[in-house]
Amino acid sequence: MTSRRHRTLSDLGMDGTQSLIIPQGLHDYSDAQVIMEHGQKAIFQKCIRSSVFGVEFYNSCPCLCFVTKGKEVFFTPTGEEIIVRAGEMILLPRNVFMVSNFSSTDGPLEALLFFFDNSVIREFERQSVHYYAQPASRIGAYKIDRHDSLSGFMRSITDIYKGIDGTRELLHTKLMELLFLVAAEDEPKRLKSFLHENCSDSGKRNIRHLMREHCSHNLSVHDYAHLSGRSVSAFNREFKRQYGVAPSRWLIEQRLTRAHDAVVSTDASITDIGFEIGYENTSHFISQFKTMFGITPKQLRLKQL
Template identity: 40%
Template sequence: ESTIFYKALEQDLLDVEFLTQSPCLVYIEHGRETITAHNNTTYTLSPGSAALLPAGLLLHSNYANTDGLLKAYLVFFGKDVITHFLRNQHKRSSPSRQAEGVCPIDGSESLNDFFRSIQRSASQGVASAEFLNVKLLELLHLLSFQNQEGFYSCLSAKGKATTGKRNIRRLVEDRQTLRLTVSDLAHLSGRSLSSFNRDFKAQFGMPPKQWLINQRMQVAHQRLLSSTASVGDIALELGYENSSHFIKLFKSRYGMTPTELRG
């Protein structure tokens, strides 16, 4: 359903994960916001700039109160408005390909004027479904003239290729995920095992299995030196039910057993 939200934030709002259920335009009036896509691509929005988010994207948003109050508009485009708009746009463009990510929108005085007009209308109590639809169609036409490349694929209902995919780097930053298997991580990330292996290696330069072993051994090394937990307990914390296998991996990495490390 189409709607326009206005948000004003004074406090930091970090690492907020959200799924776009419908195409959404984010317009920054004041402050700065960073949006991170599932493939770890980041988009920093400054005053006057905007981004169109296709339906079906799982994203992370970060706002730190370093540039003062964040003031932003969130414009959600309902199916009826999009259908009405696209029906008359065949001569201009045809959204034949799927949207792969966020569509940055160039800032302009026309875009600024549009949101100032929205603010004036709201202050005067002008509000109806008909008025909203007219304004959203006006906004879509404005955006299409300014940003044709990628705009239609972002707006089109076909832009759902990445539905459910989570940001891999954000996912594995949580130490709790170290005890999971590669298959578990693939499932949590919203990918098939082969897609997860491919995307992971592209970001980290190594297969996820090797990365997990490296990270587990680093954590084990820290835990062995900083705690009195038994070797068996530390192995279990990191997902190793077989202590002998854990000890073998540890020795391969550090050239000594966990017991030898502790002296």
């Protein structure tokens, strides 16, 4: 059996059945290499050659991702798209499910990932207290544009520190240096909020990704709300904002579309098809099918003969 370390992040995208917990889970993939690591403090480099879509990941601690080559697209739990190109950086909050896409049409993706534990965050807050305002309201993922100082820092990481056995003190110092560089180029109040606060989207999953992966399962709206990390009312509200329709109606349409395909392409009985998509009452299934398609399942099948 092939060891997990021989898997790549592209394999995870094709799998689509689990979330990647980072930084811990990065050790299982050959295209993610440790530069320095002590506990939750870490610097990784990832180099992805093949396209990968729909990777859901969860940060167990705050992360700064700097793209050195290529382009990566991130989706927040609320469906916001954030495109990060070479020379740009995204700040990813702790305890948040996000989704990442990468297309190899523009070449490989290379990025540096910096993870911060509470000791780094507390020291940064202590040292910056005389210069920066108090944290603002809670903040989610956000992007920082190109800056020469940040690009120079990233080059030093790969040119000098890659391949050496960095001490805990060296790693701590480099993470602190990075935070002060970011604070100098960005709004300090925003950075402090990012580091200090638990994100308001904590524990929430991207709804579009969730529905794409699980819509074939006969789950209730309550089940989907639970999987998404939201209350039923919050799930209904966010779903309708993104899809323009209530989740109950959307699920019915998706299931009836699957039933339509099954009627046309299989020999399964109408009762079995209805049961397969969650209808225990065949008459109710036929009625809803006709309402949506203007024809009963039996009439549709006869038309195909």
